[in-house]
Amino acid sequence: MTDNQMRLAVLIDADNSQPAIMEGLLEEVANYGIASIKRIYGDWSSDSMRGWKEILLDYSVQPVQQYPYTKGKNATDMKMIIDAMDILYSEKMDGFCLVSSDSDFTPLAQRVRQQGLTVFGFGEQKTPKAFVRACDRFIYNDVLRRQQAPDTKDTAATTGTRxxxxxxxxxxxxxxxxxxxxxxxxxxxxxxxxxxxxxxxxxxxxxxxxxxxxxxxxxxxxxxxxxxxxxxxxxxxxxxxxxxxxxxxxxxx
Missing domain, CATH: 3.30.420.610 (LOTUS domain-like)
Structure with a gap:
């Protein structure tokens, strides 16, 4: 690791992301620095997490278990935010990669930036503008999925969209x-x-x-x-x- 590479904490909201982005996500993160921490949050007892379970070992991402306490309340978001604040004050990070399309992470992004760290957001096109604007840079998941297309000389195909x-x-x-x-x-x-x-x-x-x-x-x-x-x-x-x-x-x- 060289001195000029950013140390990044990659925190993934499994409830609001898809396994298909993982390869493109980590390739994109590597453009900005070193993914020193890689965690993904969700209820791993749920069948909906099956797709994520199949790839976590391949990418060395640490799953963090969070059971839903109350129906309609997203305990996963709260756990991810608490962990992010712990990392912010206890680890020597240069930035965070917040992977979610949920506007609940807007205050977190704002708080991290107030501390002088860089925030990279990743989410779907439906991501509320408040969260997008709270990040230093926001990358849509469409781009991450496109990066997994077969190699070709056509730039449109390698970036993916028409x-x-x-x-x-x-x-x-x-x-x-x-x-x-x-x-x-x-x-x-x-x-x-x-x-x-x-x-x-x-x-x-x-x-x-x-x-x-x-x-x-x-x-x-x-x-x-x-x-x-x-x-x-x-x-x-x-x-x-x-x-x-x-x-x-x-x-x-």
Whole structure:
């Protein structure tokens, strides 16, 4: 483990997640750091947990038992929140990965961030916006399931969803506004902005922004597909790599 890798606690709400995401989930977590703690919460005496039981050993995830105390009350959520607070104050973590589509975890995400730790959320498209916005970054489970598709040269297949074309992307006013605002915030006097900085600006204000949600693996591919922005690849000094800059085509001069 290197010093610059984040130590992450991965806490999974089994009642609000599906076993099909596990491989993609841990691959995604590995992009951000080391999963130092991996726990999954549920009533393991229930037949509904059978799918999870079959894969936990393969991924070295610790199951945490929680019996339902009262019908209609989610004791699993409460147990997961209590454990998260214990970890927050007793373990040297850099961040949490909260896997659930339940808005009950909104205060937890807010509290963890107040302590200066990073929160990555994972859930379904139905996840309430309050929980999404409470996270530093939120990844939809559709993306995690897509990562398990067979290898192919087609980026749309590897990211999974139908790739949206230029017309559909232009009609997505939320997407267009997000990118234009990001460029405006990062642009120099000539209107050009670094692609990486734009991506960071957009993600900071929209935790669930992800090019994969539109069928594109990388932000640069999505930007080009939108056909609303100029793209300039500038060579880096003493390097074969390029810095990518973008500018709104509406910009004059």
């Amino acid at each position: 790739r949206l074309g230029a017309k559909e992307l232009k009609q997505d006013t939320k997407l267009v506004t997000m990118v234009r605002n990001g460029i405006e915030d990062a642009a120099d006097d000539t209107g050009w902005a670094s692609l990486g900085v734009v991506g960071q600006k957009v993600a900071n204000s929209n935790p669930d922004f992800d090019p994969r949600n539109y069928g594109y693996k990388k932000l640069g591919e999505l930007i080009r597909a939108m056909q609303l922005f100029e793209v300039d690849e500038r060579p880096m000094e003493n390097s074969p790599a390029h810095n990518i800059y973008i500018r709104d085509k509406k910009r004059k001069g």
